[in-house]
Amino acid sequence: MFLLEFQGMIEVSKEAVTLSVGAWIMLFVGCIILYGGVALCLLRALKWKEKRAVSSKSKEIDEELES
Amino acid sequence: MTRDRWGSRGAFIMAAVGSAVGLGNIWRFPYVAYQNGGGAFLIPYFVALLTAGIPLMILEYGLGAKLQGSAPKALHKINKRWEWIGWFALSIGFIICTYYSAVMSWCWNYLWDSFSSILPWGKTASSVSNHFYVNTLNLSENPGQITCLPIHLLIGLALTWILIWLIIHKGVSRVGKVVMITVPLPIVMLLILLIRGLTLPNAAQGLNFYLEPTWSKLLEPNVWLAAYGQVFFSLSLGFGILIAYASYLRKKAEITNNAFITSFANCGTSFLAGFAVFSILGFFAMAANMPIQDVVKGGPGLAFEVYPAAIANMPTGAPVFAVIFFIALLTLGIDSAFSLVEAVASGLHDKFRLSKGQVATITCVVGFLCSLWFITDAGLLWLDIIDHWMNNFGLVTVGFLECIIVGWLWKRKKFRESINEVSEIKIGVWWDVLIMFVTPVILLVSFILTAYKLLKEPYGGYSQGYLMIGGWGLFAALIVIAVLISRIKGKTHEWLEEEDKQE
Numbered sequence A: 001m002f003l004l005e006f007q008g009m010i011e012v013s014k015e016a017v018t019l020s021v022g023a024w025i026m027l028f029v030g031c032i033i034l035y036g037g038v039a040l041c042l043l044r045a046l047k048w049k050e051k052r053a054v055s056s057k058s059k060e061i062d063e064e065l066e067s
Numbered sequence B: 001m002t003r004d005r006w007g008s009r010g011a012f013i014m015a016a017v018g019s020a021v022g023l024g025n026i027w028r029f030p031y032v033a034y035q036n037g038g039g040a041f042l043i044p045y046f047v048a049l050l051t052a053g054i055p056l057m058i059l060e061y062g063l064g065a066k067l068q069g070s071a072p073k074a075l076h077k078i079n080k081r082w083e084w085i086g087w088f089a090l091s092i093g094f095i096i097c098t099y100y101s102a103v104m105s106w107c108w109n110y111l112w113d114s115f116s117s118i119l120p121w122g123k124t125a126s127s128v129s130n131h132f133y134v135n136t137l138n139l140s141e142n143p144g145q146i147t148c149l150p151i152h153l154l155i156g157l158a159l160t161w162i163l164i165w166l167i168i169h170k171g172v173s174r175v176g177k178v179v180m181i182t183v184p185l186p187i188v189m190l191l192i193l194l195i196r197g198l199t200l201p202n203a204a205q206g207l208n209f210y211l212e213p214t215w216s217k218l219l220e221p222n223v224w225l226a227a228y229g230q231v232f233f234s235l236s237l238g239f240g241i242l243i244a245y246a247s248y249l250r251k252k253a254e255i256t257n258n259a260f261i262t263s264f265a266n267c268g269t270s271f272l273a274g275f276a277v278f279s280i281l282g283f284f285a286m287a288a289n290m291p292i293q294d295v296v297k298g299g300p301g302l303a304f305e306v307y308p309a310a311i312a313n314m315p316t317g318a319p320v321f322a323v324i325f326f327i328a329l330l331t332l333g334i335d336s337a338f339s340l341v342e343a344v345a346s347g348l349h350d351k352f353r354l355s356k357g358q359v360a361t362i363t364c365v366v367g368f369l370c371s372l373w374f375i376t377d378a379g380l381l382w383l384d385i386i387d388h389w390m391n392n393f394g395l396v397t398v399g400f401l402e403c404i405i406v407g408w409l410w411k412r413k414k415f416r417e418s419i420n421e422v423s424e425i426k427i428g429v430w431w432d433v434l435i436m437f438v439t440p441v442i443l444l445v446s447f448i449l450t451a452y453k454l455l456k457e458p459y460g461g462y463s464q465g466y467l468m469i470g471g472w473g474l475f476a477a478l479i480v481i482a483v484l485i486s487r488i489k490g491k492t493h494e495w496l497e498e499e500d501k502q503e
Helices: A002-016 A021-047 A056-066 B009-020 B023-027 B029-035 B038-067 B071-078 B080-114 B125-136 B151-168 B172-182 B184-198 B203-211 B215-219 B221-234 B241-247 B256-287 B300-312 B318-352 B356-375 B379-409 B412-422 B429-456 B464-487 B492-502
Strands: none
Touching (some): A021 B256, A056 B412, B009 B241, B009 B318, B023 B029, B023 B221, B023 B256, B023 B300, B023 B318, B029 B203, B029 B221, B038 B071, B038 B203, B038 B215, B038 B241, B038 B256, B038 B379, B071 B241, B071 B464, B080 B125, B080 B318, B080 B356, B080 B379, B080 B464, B125 B300, B151 B172, B151 B318, B151 B356, B172 B184, B184 B256, B203 B256, B221 B429, B241 B318, B256 B300, B300 B318, B318 B356, B356 B379, B379 B412, B379 B429
């Protein structure tokens, strides 16, 4: 029963793919910028190692900031 | 007293994404995109994201991480005169949470209703509206007509606040664990709905309405303002949430890439939600024999009328997809709701040095009592008025003041250097320009235009009296409350002295 229903869903979806060219373009632009952006940033984050010790310069800046 | 810390960078990012991704990603973004040029709206949306959303998020993360405090404490450290702005931000977040929890109580009720073989709201637009406005909300005719407090909504509301309390009362370590479930789960649910939507007849027509670009719209200033508004409201900026969350990071923690990840993940979820919404709306338009323009709605109308009606019209498995949809709404809502409460609790904890458990209990009890207002029969009407003011005036004011303080009145360059010292993506002078000019000007223009529109005609057709109470009256009251809290001496000096000693 479920398989038949699933088959029906696939048949319907074959008929339904009639996106306009403009819609396809915006779909790709959106996907590339948003999901590509997340993927790129996540890759950078994976490579990143948090600085183990705070550098003296960094400490200096932070102190100045709070003074 | 040592500051609570996130278990990992991932926990922080997930919590920030969870806070940003909320009900608005489903019921606001797709509708705003559809109204403002469809696919063409993506262009102003990306511009707004890069020129206002991400810079302001870097600013808030930077304030929290570098000054190690909730919004009031961080702003107090800059200058004690600005502490009230932090309290103003938190009070707006608190008010928003009180009605957000009411919306979640509607979700609980719809989820409960979904566990039946025949969905009780029916298949037609009128039966679904009747179920929402009469059976669920028992909606009155005007905001002054308050006669009852429906018990089914009270149960949903209590459930929401108990969940919020359970999640936040142990501090951010528990938040970090909860978001590992509540952030990916709604995305999985949305993907299931999207796949089902794409396999329904006429889904492509719905998607065409969502994505087909109307380029001429790009020449309309309102479309650009809508894009900035959408980015600003959907990233959890101006509530003090991001400042509070970042304050649980160490000073040397990464900032800018975290802001990019949070922003892209939030906007990516909105974009995905648009497909899940419009594919099913395309099908519903065909099933109801109506033009798609007539079935598209935004806000609660989408989540509690159109979408449930579309699901009820599905050929098979309608209750299953209804359950999936309302679980998605609840999981989307819960992490935004507890982040709002956490921001307030964090502010109170910093100011009065009460334990996390104590402030969580106080905030949740007061929050629950205040949110009773929004489940009365006039609740939706008050929600509509207050939401309009909190978003369009409250958040915009906080964002504007944050830009002015950091951009013009504080050590902007040192702040930028300090962020760059620990960040993967270095920010340059462009960030200064955006924070000093672009973002505050856009926020100011948005404030003025919305206020001008209100002068021309009363919002939503409500009488001026109600608008004065729920709109400008509440706005002014929150400023007064914020100033009064900032004047209370509290334990501010104790934690500042303690931090000095630690250094």
